[in-house]
Amino acid sequence: xxxxxxxxxxxxxxxxxxxxxxxxxxxxxxxxxxxxxxxxxxxxxxxxxxxxxxxxxxxxxxxxxxxxxxxxxxxxxxxxxxxxxxxxxxxxxxxxxxxxxxxxxxxxxxxxxxxxxxxxxxxxxxxxxxxxxxxxxxxxxxxxxxxxxxxxxxxxxxxxxxxxxxxxxxxxxxxxxxxxxxxxxxxxxxxxxxxxxxxxxxx
Ligand SMILES: [Zn+2]
Numbered sequence: 793x794x795x796x797x798x799x800x801x802x803x804x805x806x807x808x809x810x811x812x813x814x815x816x817x818x819x820x821x822x823x824x825x826x827x828x829x830x831x832x833x834x835x836x837x838x839x840x841x842x843x844x845x846x847x848x849x850x851x852x853x854x855x856x857x858x859x860x861x862x863x864x865x866x867x868x869x870x871x872x873x874x875x876x877x878x879x880x881x882x883x884x885x886x887x888x889x890x891x892x893x894x895x896x897x898x899x900x901x902x903x904x905x906x907x908x909x910x911x912x913x914x915x916x917x918x919x920x921x922x923x924x925x926x927x928x929x930x931x932x933x934x935x936x937x938x939x940x941x942x943x944x945x946x947x948x949x950x951x952x953x954x955x956x957x958x959x960x961x962x963x964x965x966x967x968x969x970x971x972x973x974x975x976x977x978x979x980x981x982x983x984x985x986x987x988x989x990x991x992x993x994x995x
Pocket of ligand 1: 849852897
């Protein structure tokens with residue numbers, strides 16, 4: 793990323809080392825979950841990978857701010873980049889790297905718990921297009937094809953299996969543990985209607 797030149801050497805070195813560690817973890821997830829691994833990759837585990845995906849805030853084009861935990865960046869403060877679930881967990885979005893990206897604090901605070909489709913309407917046209925392209929690349933479908941799953945809380949605990957060496961994992965799990973994405977049927981509380989959003993067409 794082009795901001796690399798502006799980063800102190802120590803920050804850059806820590807970032808590169810962290811990226812290498814995250815790449816190993818991603819390979820381990822692939823062993824565990826086969827071709828579905830992106831659905832099971834929790835954003836918290838891959839913060840540097842996600843942070844390096846976009847140079848600027850994909851919602852407004854402004855500066856992202858530092859990564860939380862790096863230098864001045866603290867989780868959720870006004871200085872640092874915020875990790876956004878494009879379709880919020882509270883609305884049935886997936887807690888995975890497919891549904892997560894770093895955005896500026898101002899956009900994250902303005903977006904709140906809007907679904908991505910609804911949030912798009914608030915963006916300037918050029919950023920609508922850019923954000924939609926990113927969404928499709930990460931999700932593999934258009935924003936209005938989103939189907940809500942269960943409400944989730946952020947999964948902040950790493951999987952125990954990720955502590956094992958790749959060679960051990962390959963021996964223990966010669967075949968993927970799953971044959972598809974997580975089962976996330978819409979949560980329906982007693983006496984309530986299932987959540988449905990109306991479909992809209994997008995250019
Ligand atoms: Zn922004």
